[in-house]
Amino acid sequence: MKQLSEEEILANQKLVMKMVAKATATDPRWKLVDDMLKGPVGDEYFMAPGSSKLEFHDCFVGGLCYHSLNVFKALRKLVDALAPGEYTPETLLFVSLFHDLGKVGDGKEPYYVPEESQWHREKLGKMYSINQKCVQMPTSERGLFILQAAGIELTADEYLAIRLNDGMYPPENKSYGMHEPKLALLVHWADRWDAGAEKT
Secondary structure (H helix, E strand, C coil): CCCCCHHHHHHHHHHHHHHHHHHHCCCCHHHHHHHHHCCHHHHHHHHCCCCCECCCCCCCCCHHHHHHHHHHHHHHHHHHHHCCCCCCHHHHHHHHHHCCHHHHCCCCCCCEEECCCHHHHHHHCECEEECCCCCCCCHHHHHHHHHHHCCCCCCHHHHHHHHCCCCCCCHHHHHHCCCCCHHHHHHHHHHHHHHHHHHC
């Protein structure tokens, strides 16, 4: 089972905060992002796992941030190949970092809690359970809720890229099938690519 060392988790946190500070120089809303990541949301963001089971991607402490950084790398490559010059680096960073933000929880309760059942951990590889105290809504919608609670405005492209990052699989996304916005497709592909690469 992959794990990150404390040094790797801290390095990922420093990298994100460095990129956020750089983005703040050109876009004032990133100051709100900086504030959000220096508070309770950031505490969860940098430590949360990327998923609940070993068979899924990045199921380890710090996995959410690790995955989000990898999505950013993949997204930049996809955009360079398929939509060069159509999106700012700040937009690509924003949707990559926050496409799975809802996995931090609701600001009061974490989304993932360590699985207490040894049988579930050993036999099913289920390392985390969903916290039933956390506000129950689709993960993408919870992420958007967190961003609006922090006062962070999104463009329509950014909103839909986060809202539809899981593609057309969830029932609530079916109505977008065959006419997904371009950035939403690119984020979904980058997300799926990294999730698949992590499992190999």
